[in-house]
Amino acid sequence: MLMPLFFLLTSAFNVPPVEVTEHFTSIPLSYQVQVLQTEQDISFQEALSAAEKGLFSTPSVGLVFPGGPHYYWAQFNVKNQTTVTKSIFIEVRNAHLNHLEVFEYTGNGFDYASLGKTGDYLNFDSRPINYRFFAFETKLMPGEMRSFLLHTDKFNESIKFPIAIHTGEGFFSTLSNESALLGGYFGIYSLVVLLLLIIVLSKPSLLNISLLFYVVGFSLLAYSNSGMGFQHSWPNMAVFNSLSRSIFASIASVSLMFFAYASLDLNKKRHSTISTFHRIFTLYVFLNALLFIAYYFLVWLQSPYLTHFNVLVLQLPMGAQFFYLMLLSIYLTMTQRKINHLLFLLAISGVALASLVFFFEQIGEPIIDFAQEQIMLGALVFDFAILSSLVGIEFYQIRSRNRSLADSLNKAIVEGAENFLEGQHIERSRLAQQVHDGAGVKLSALQMQLSVLATQDKQQQQKLIQTVSTIAEDIRNYAHNLSPIILEKYGFIDAIEEVVDSLNIEQKALKIIFEHDQSTVHKKNVERELYFICLELINNALKHSEGTEVLIQFTTTSTEWCLQVKDNGEGYDAMMGKNSGIGLQGIHWRLQLLNSQMLTYYKQGIQIHQIKIPYFSDVKA
Incomplete structure (x- = not known):
């Protein structure tokens, strides 16, 4: 015993x-x-x-x-x-x-x-x-x-x-320290997922969507693999932690193949041998992932058919997948020398490091367990950061191309508008000259003929002469408005003074005041646009303000020309769309060409239109 x-x-x-x-x-x-x-x-x-x-x-x-x-x-x-x-x-x-x-x-x-x-x-x-x-x-x-x-x-x-x-x-x-560190890693994963989600919502594409699924799948795989997985949420569901691992690993595995297809530009060479092989290998990875998930479902169901499965055979393609992607990225980096190929190679190297740690563990090499976990989680952070930078570079390149196209389109629109305005100015000058030299001269001749016409009805004769004189004056004003000679010869200040003096003589309902600092506009096209904008604002006040006074102020600073037109009429709210007729729309269109805009508001009984035009206006001088 x-x-x-x-x-x-x-x-x-x-x-x-x-x-x-x-x-x-x-x-x-x-x-x-x-x-x-x-x-x-x-x-x-x-x-x-x-x-x-x-x-x-x-x-x-x-x-x-x-x-x-x-x-x-x-x-x-x-x-x-x-x-x-x-x-x-x-x-x-x-x-x-x-x-x-x-x-x-x-x-x-x-x-x-x-x-x-x-x-x-x-x-x-x-x-x-x-x-x-x-x-x-x-x-x-x-x-x-x-x-x-x-x-x-x-x-x-x-x-x-x-x-x-x-x-x-x-x-x-140990529990406290490890939880804090793991929380930091999973916080980083969550941030990457959030950023990718924003990118996918703003621009859905195969590249962006596949990376989002890869990061989500691998993050959840790491979460469940760390023991912090979903058995907490479903405590009465046995095997769910291992089952969820297989699902997330499969999602990450298949998504990575799609991401490689897009990021390595294989989608742009669909008929090449490499692209064809990659699509076939992706199908193989997808079918293997389905079998991998099915295996754990059989485990969950405690099926007797489990003896026919060897899980190592199902795990082998996942290791072969990373080996294939590394060789592919090395080949493309060496032959095509593109930054996206190099970044993909670096990202796959990060995953390979995590896999290498796992390999040493499988062959029995002694590795501190938590250190191994940190290496794997850190490698994933590196992997996610590099792959996300690929999406960021692609996103930046697309935005740069779009911005370049938009700039080219805007430039073409501005150049077209400038050419249109220049053509309009030439046509205005031609019409004004024709009206002045044609109808104007003929009306003057008619007026002279009427004055020497022998007739007994002198009263009717004077009436006809006055009518012809009025028509001639209207035609002269029309020709002047088409192409004001004073504007072309003497500039904006003199042209507006001439308009103000003329209007104050012709009508008494609205007093018009023009204040300025004797500045000049050194760009002729800007001067023309300012002149017609000012005319439209004066005309708008005459027709709609129902006030008694209009004040026009023109000043300059070291960087811009400033035009302000005020009236004491009933005013309007620019935001409500009132008075936004053809005239005001034309003003806004002209201001767009001058890289400017008009601030319109009604304050303390005064309607104010304020315009500031920078000296570096794109309109040609």
């Missing part, structure tokens, strides 16, 4: 225990753990018996194992070296283990207890502690040493179950 008990005790303690001292907070286990792999599930008592027989061994490459036998028992010991009772937290840093249970026992193993049974195949609320990974709590009395057996499995896949031992202080400190 004593011999079996001796072997049992020595097998239980043939690895050094984790010693909890006064300064101890946390430690990841390595050589302190022995592991047993089995092809069939065994009970706790059978695992103890295997330990008695020395079947447990210390892994040479850490707690990472390839696919194959998928039932595992890990044995380790913890000793409280302090003089107070200590809360001990056993953390298993993998949120995707199928089942997980931790047993604690002392001595010969007859006195044992389960700290809880949980796992990805069970509901989230089965976890002893609400935590992104799996954690179990126990208490050790002063000087007490206790042994633990951890039982887990992962069907048909490689498995890792890094174990860490914490005191209460160490566990909650």
Whole structure:
């Protein structure tokens, strides 16, 4: 009886225990753990018996194992070296283990207890502690040493179950620090998604939409892979965390192929060999993604057909996809030397770095678990930033091209308008000359003939002479308005003074005042437009204001000409569209050509029209 008990005790303690001292907070286990792999599930008592027989061994490459036998028992010991009772937290840093249970026992193993049974195949609320990974709590009395057996499995896949031992202080400190850091990463992911969403809404395209789906898919994959996934939202839905991982990985994988198609300009060479191969490979990735999702649905349904699937075969195309995209971007960068090809290569390199860390983990290289997680999340930030810059560059180039086209169109419109105004001026001058030299001269001759005409009815003769004189004056004014000679010879100030003096003589209902600072307009076309704008505003006041006075003010500054026309009439609200007839529309059209606009408002009984024209007006001098 004593011999079996001796072997049992020595097998239980043939690895050094984790010693909890006064300064101890946390430690990841390595050589302190022995592991047993089995092809069939065994009970706790059978695992103890295997330990008695020395079947447990210390892994040479850490707690990472390839696919194959998928039932595992890990044995380790913890000793409280302090003089107070200590809360001990056993953390298993993998949120995707199928089942997980931790047993604690002392001595010969007859006195044992389960700290809880949980796992990805069970509901989230089965976890002893609400935590992104799996954690179990126990208490050790002063000087007490206790042994633990951890039982887990992962069907048909490689498995890792890094174990860490914490005191209460160490566990909650780690929880707080990691949560803050992970929150920062996912905050960055959310910001990138928001920016891409704005870009997609403003300009939907294959490039923008595919990148949005890629970033969303990969961000949610990282979120669920970190253990912070959607089991929190659906605590009663078993396997949902692993199922969501496969869905998000598939979305990201397929979206990346579409994004590569657009960003590497393969869509512009649809009949090339590379473009054709890429479309075929994209179809292959899409079909494989459907099978990958179907596999986890079968896991969720606990289907007996799972034995016909090898998940490693389904995961292989995802690795091949990144290898293919890296080779493709290297080839295009070397042959075409475009910035978008180089940026895509850098982005894929970031994902390759994350994949390399995962690869080393799969072959058993010891990597600190949280450091590995940081490398992968940081690589995604780098990847998202580079790929988003591709969209940003494309967006900027499109906006630049649109702006250039708009500038060219505006320039063509302005040049056309300038040519139109110049032609209008020439035609006005020609018509004015014809009217003056034709009808004007003939009416003067007719007036002379009437004055020497022998007739007995002198009163009727004078009446006819006066009528002809009035018609001649109207024609002269018409010719003057078409092409004012004073404007062409003496400039804007003299021309407006002549108009004001003439109107004050012809009508008495409205007093017109012209104030100026003797400035000149050194651009002839600007001078003409100002003249006709001023005439239209005066005419508008005469017809519509019903006031008694119009004040015209013309001044200059170091950068612009300023024209202001005021009247004390009833006024109008420019925003309401009143009086926005052909005349005012013509004013606004002329002002557009002068890079200016008119400010119109009614204040304290005064209707004000204010115009400022910059010296650098585009209208040709």
